[in-house]
Amino acid sequence: MEIETFVAQSEGEWNSMRSGHSLAFKQFEEIVSNIKVKLLSNNDQNVRDLLHKSDYSNSEPLSPFEIKWAGESDWNNEKDNEDLKGSSLLIPIPSTNNTGVILRSSGYAEKIQAVSSYYFLSDGTIVLSTKYEKTFAEERIWFVNENLRCRSSVIKSINRKAILQTSFASELRRLKV
Amino acid sequence: MEIETFVAQSEGEWNSMRSGHSLAFKQFEEIVSNIKVKLLSNNDQNVRDLLHKSDYSNSEPLSPFEIKWAGESDWNNEKDNEDLKGSSLLIPIPSTNNTGVILRSSGYAEKIQAVSSYYFLSDGTIVLSTKYEKTFAEERIWFVNENLRCRSSVIKSINRKAILQTSFASELRRLKV
Numbered sequence: 210m211e212i213e214t215f216v217a218q219s220e221g222e223w224n225s226m227r228s229g230h231s232l233a234f235k236q237f238e239e240i241v242s243n244i245k246v247k248l249l250s251n252n253d254q255n256v257r258d259l260l261h262k263s264d265y266s267n268s269e270p271l272s273p274f275e276i277k278w279a280g281e282s283d284w285n286n287e288k289d290n291e292d293l294k295g296s297s298l299l300i301p302i303p304s305t306n307n308t309g310v311i312l313r314s315s316g317y318a319e320k321i322q323a324v325s326s327y328y329f330l331s332d333g334t335i336v337l338s339t340k341y342e343k344t345f346a347e348e349r350i351w352f353v354n355e356n357l358r359c360r361s362s363v364i365k366s367i368n369r370k371a372i373l374q375t376s377f378a379s380e381l382r383r384l385k386v
Numbered sequence: 387m388e389i390e391t392f393v394a395q396s397e398g399e400w401n402s403m404r405s406g407h408s409l410a411f412k413q414f415e416e417i418v419s420n421i422k423v424k425l426l427s428n429n430d431q432n433v434r435d436l437l438h439k440s441d442y443s444n445s446e447p448l449s450p451f452e453i454k455w456a457g458e459s460d461w462n463n464e465k466d467n468e469d470l471k472g473s474s475l476l477i478p479i480p481s482t483n484n485t486g487v488i489l490r491s492s493g494y495a496e497k498i499q500a501v502s503s504y505y506f507l508s509d510g511t512i513v514l515s516t517k518y519e520k521t522f523a524e525e526r527i528w529f530v531n532e533n534l535r536c537r538s539s540v541i542k543s544i545n546r547k548a549i550l551q552t553s554f555a556s557e558l559r560r561l562k563v
Contacts, residue, residue, distance in 0.1 A: 226412060228405030230556040232534075235403060239414045330507045353524070353540050357409075357549055361538060363530050372534055377554030379407040 211329045212301045212309060216272040218352055219246045221385045225280075227360075227378035242280030242293065244380065249273045255298055255314075263312050263324070265302050273300040295320070301327075311337065318346040318364050343367055356382040388506045389478045389486060393449040395529055396423045398562045402457075404537075404555035419457030419470065421557065426450045432475055432491075440489050440501070442479050450477040472497070478504075488514065495523040495541050520544055533559040 222245050229238035249256055256273045260266055280293035295315065303309035307329040316323035319341040325348075327337045334351040348362045358380040364373045399422050406415035426433055433450045437443055457470035472492065480486035484506040493500035496518040502525075504514045511528040525539045535557040541550045 224412075226407045226409070226414065228407070228414060228416075228554060230403045230405070230554075232403070232556060232558055235401075235418060237403065237405060237414075237416045239405075241412060330509055330511070332507055332513070334507070334511075336509070347530070353549065353552075357540070357552075359538060359540070359552065361536060361554060363534070363536070372530065372558075375530075375534075375536065375554075375556040377405060377538060377552075379409060379552040381409055381549075 210271055210303055211307045211333070212303055212327070212335075213272045215329075215333075215335055215350075216246075216248060216274050216301070218355065219358065220248050220274070221246060222383040223358065223380040224383050225278075225378050225380045227280075227376055229374055229376045231374055232372055239283040240280050240293065242278050243383075245275075245277045247275045247277075249275055249298075256300060259298055259312055259314055259322075260300055263300075265300075265310070265312060268302045270300045271303055273298070275299070313339075316341055316346075317348060317362065318344045340367070344373065358382075387448055387480050388484045388510070389480055389504070389512075390449045392506075392510075392512055392527075393423075393425060393451050393478070395532065396535065397425050397451070398423060399560040400535065400557040401560050402455075402555050402557045404457075404553055406551055406553045408551055409549055416460045417457045417470065419455050420560075422452075422454045424452045424454075426452055426475075433477060436475055436489055436491055436499075437477055440477075442477075442487070442489060445479045447477045448480055450475070452476070490516075493518055493523075494525060494539065495521045517544070521550065535559075 225242045225244050227240040251270055275298050277296040281290050298314040300312040301309060309327055311325045311327055313323045323339050325337045325339040327335055329335055334349055337348040339346045345365045345367055346362055350360045352358050360378040362376045402419045402421050404417040428447055452475050454473040458467050475491040477489040486504055488502045488504055490500045500516050502514045502516040504512055506512055511526055514525040516523045522542045522544055523539055527537045529535050537555040539553045
């Protein structure tokens with residue numbers, strides 16, 4: 210399963226540089242953050258709880274994991290940077306070798322529970338699509354080598370017409386598991 | 387040929403927001419620029435000249451094109467921004483439907499003549515690899531829709547070990563041809 214390899218490669222601690230582009234206003238945002246990715250067991254209580262209350266309660270998850278992050282933005286003061294701390298539980302449920310869904314306890318574009326669909330391109334890039342309440346997000350994540358992960362996102366309004374923001378993160382490995 | 391479609395989609399004028407990430411120093415660069423992409427004929431004199439002095443003089447090009455750009459960086463003063471103006475002639479020579487090489491009169495990572503190899507991923511993303519004198523560059527370009535083009539790059543030292551810089555551009559269409 211490609212998702213299993215992807216999660217295994219992602220495990221560890223990463224230093225992230227992320228740039229946000231607000232296209233309508235030509236504004237750049239710069240965010241530096243630390244990201245921790247940790248593999249969890251299918252029997253982890255939080256995994257079981259999130260799965261149980263989802264539409265996928267009878268499905269078999271593969272490589273559930275937790276992401277924790279703490280960031281600093283050049284747009285924010287110290288207090289606002291508290292908003293750039295968070296964590297999310299992610300539960301992949303493959304449907305084929307290279308497609309499936311990922312349940313998220315907290316989303317990327319909006320901080321609500323979400324279900325992303327994913328597929329892998331031929332070079333191992335994962336493409337995630339998520340419909341939120343007001344927005345639609347497409348994320349792409351690929352490994353340049355085992356110590357550099359790139360992540361791009363495009364956030365559109367829910368009708369998918371207006372592009373609200375794009376972003377790009379360069380994530381350098383600090384620590385392996 | 388996928389390259390023909392790619393060049394046709396790229397033709398026109400674009401407003402670009404580009405972020406550079408210097409990973410070793412955690413430095414961000416912000417560049418705003420205008421980009422013009424123009425399809426040329428195989429019989430264009432500059433196309434014929436560049437092809438003739440290359441190793442591909444007996445090959446048949448497809449959709450040769452010119453890129454002109456003018457940018458402004460937050461790192462530069464007015465004089466230095468002159469260096470962010472330029473143009474390059476690009477001549478695709480397909481070997482299969484979705485692979486080939488592109489001759490460049492001026493490269494991306496270094497302003498010298500270069501030959502990039504390319505291939506297309508299943509979703510239409512083009513991946514370009516270019517070996518320069520001191521560096522090796524991988525670029526990816528994909529269309530989110532007909533009016534938004536994303537472009538990422540990773541520049542490595544020639545031994546491909548040290549990652550020198552990554553960058554990401556969001557390019558919004560200003561004008562169709």
